Amino acid sequence: MTASPNEAPGRPATAADPDPAPNPHATEEQVQAALKDTKLAQVLYHDWEAETYDDKWSISYDERCIDYARGRFDAIAGEQQLPYQRALELGCGTGFFLLNLMQGGVAETGSVTDLSPGMVKVALRNAENLKLPVDGRVADAETIPYEDNTFDLVVGHAVLHHIPNVQQALRECLRVLKPGGRFVFAGEPTTVGNFYARWLGRATWAATTKVTRLPFLSDWRRPQAELDESSRAAALEAVVDLHTFDPSELERIARAAGAVEAKAKTEEFAAALWGWPVRTFECAIPEEKLTMRYRLTMYRAWLGLSWLDENVMRHVVPRSLFYNAMITGVKPQ
DSSP states (O other): OBOOOOOOOOOOOOOOSSOOOOOOSOOHHHHHHHTTOHHHHHHHHHHHHGGGHHHHTTOOSSHHHHHHHHHHHHHHHOSOOSOEEEEEEESOTTSHHHHHHHHTTSEEEEEEEESOHHHHHHHHHHHHHTTOOEEEEEOOTTSOSSOTTOEEEEEEESOGGGOSOHHHHHHHHHHHEEEEEEEEEEEEEBHHHHHHHHHHHHHHHHHHHHHTTSGGGGGGSOOHHHHHHHHHHHHHHHHHOOOBBOHHHHHHHHHHHTOEEEEEEEEOSHHHHHHHHHHHHHHHSOGGGSOHHHHHHHHHHHHHHHHHIIIIIHHHSOGGGSSEEEEEEEOOO
């Protein structure tokens, strides 16, 4: 469903208790409780995924993902005077977006926040390994635990669709930004794009898990326990994915939160139609089958289809049909 705004006023968050420890092994009782509590579901699902998330989504902190993150930033923010001095990543996950933007020259220092203690732990570990000056907090995006006028830039990737009150979260982003500061969010599912991506993913999972039951393909099948684990995670994923967005509605929400220069853009059409079946197939087969040659081939194919989307499809396909949405806005001076 499309995010609906809530007009409750924003408020500064106060210092919280020490961050809780990750819980990567949720019990069945906790999972059942999470089905009725979206924020508990966010914590359980992302703690569950934290240690394997980078591998699952082929996330790295090298030239490939630096170029991807910087490309998304430039595509929606346009030409900016860089670097920003201090940046915050909201719903950081493993730190993919901010850490690669920092390596790409977008920001000098950073802070990461996420509702999941496991994700914050991994993001800070990744930052330490990269020797990047980053601090982090376990935090709710609707009550960001930093003072007013703290950051020059707020970023996020694939996070807004997890937040119950998107407008409140954007209002909080504007509160912690300095006047003239900018927010940039990328990787958000469009309403139409999410429909065909989910359908393609389910069909690919069903076909792959069925075909690999054949005796002569048994070595292409993950152990049943791992497949069951993925199915449990998928059940929680259906709970944590709260919104899809129409680009125009996303712009309206940003303006209602108080942003100026609000602008949305979409990307990935052919790349998404091809990429979702590929990602799902990779989750259903043993890791050792994904050779480096295979990975490079898939990556090059994605690059080619992304070029097609940017240079051809963008001119003939309505922006609402693309899979990924990006949004930017500025805090008034």
